[in-house]
Structures are given as C-alpha cells and as structure tokens.
Amino acid sequence: MIFTQSSEKTALDVATDNFFQNPELYIGESVKGSWDRKKLEQLYNRYKDAQDENKIGLDGIQQSCDDLALDPASISVLIIAWEFRAATQCEFSKPEFTHGMTECGCDGIEKLKAQIPKTEQELKEPGRFKDFYQFTFNFAKNPGQKGLDLEMAENIILGRINLTDKVKYHVGLLS
Secondary structure (H helix, E strand, C coil): CCCCCCCCCCHHHHHHHHHHHCCHHHHHHHHCCCCCHHHHHHHHHHHCCCCCCCEECHHHHHHHHHHHCCCCCCHHHHHHHHHHCCCCCCCEEHHHHHHHHHHHCCCCHHHHHHHHHHHHHHCCCHHHHHHHHHHHHHHHCCCCCCCCCHHHHHHHHHHCCCCCHHHHHHHHHHC
16 A cells, blocks of 8 residues: 555465465364363373383383374374474373373364374474474484484484475475
8 A cells, every 4th residue: 555655465464365375274273172081181191101101102102103003103103292392202101191192172083193194284384394393303303413414314204204385495495
C-alpha cells in the first residue's frame, strides 16, 4: 500500500493462507488432549526394560518397531526419537516416552502409527526440518564427538530420509 508503505499482505492474510494451505498442522493441536493416561502407562509397561523400569531399552524399542511394522533403521524411528526428544540412541526414558506420546496426542500404537506420516509432512517446512536436522546431527554423534563427516550427514538425510526434493536442496546447502 502506498499510504502506509507496507506490503499488501497483512499478518492475518499470511496466517489465513498458511492455515488453509497446511490444515494438518492445525488440526493436530485440537486433538492433543485426546489421550488416556492409563493406556499410555500400559503401553509404557509393555516396552519398559526388564532391568531398569525407568527406560525403554533396546528390546522394547525392537518390540515397538515390530508393533508399528517399522524397520528399526527407518526414518520413521528417527522421527519418533525426534518427537520424543530422545537423548540416547536405542532407548527412551520414561519422561521422554510419556511427554513425546502426550505431545503427539497418542496413547496407543495405532495413534502413533497414524501420527508418523503427519510428522513427515511437517518436515517439509524449513523451520521443522532445521529442528529435525539439528536433533539428528546431535543424536547421531558418538559421545564426545564434535561433528559428523559430510558422508554421514548425507546418509542421514538422503540414505535414511528420502522425503522430498526440498530435503535434497537442504543437503546441497550443507556441502
């Protein structure tokens, strides 16, 4: 507009456009409260480690992958770890699992399985992708390691994460 010298698109216009172009991002917010704490506790108990009940260990991760019909090396498992904000590979602490499932609005395997494709779609947004990449970068490093070599970073993004051409563009920026 000439009078105010601002763009013709107001924040409301941008927000409205975003809402109608990406409705799945907003629908999830309204269903986050639709989970049952008792079911979530039962699910955690199904997967918890036999020696340490405060975490889900390797056997529990494998069982959950079997229940979700996922290859443990698939991008979907990495997405779950990201959603749960897992600190250590091949395990989830009880708070990570509980908080992650709650944030996803899930209290069972079927709900989690349905959530994964939605989260994959969210990775098309540059901000979410950046957060995911930063998590993956830190998650994939060995303790004490400061960085990943370029080949490892490319394998993380391209080898295990074949999402979109947009992802390939982001990897190009890393080179």
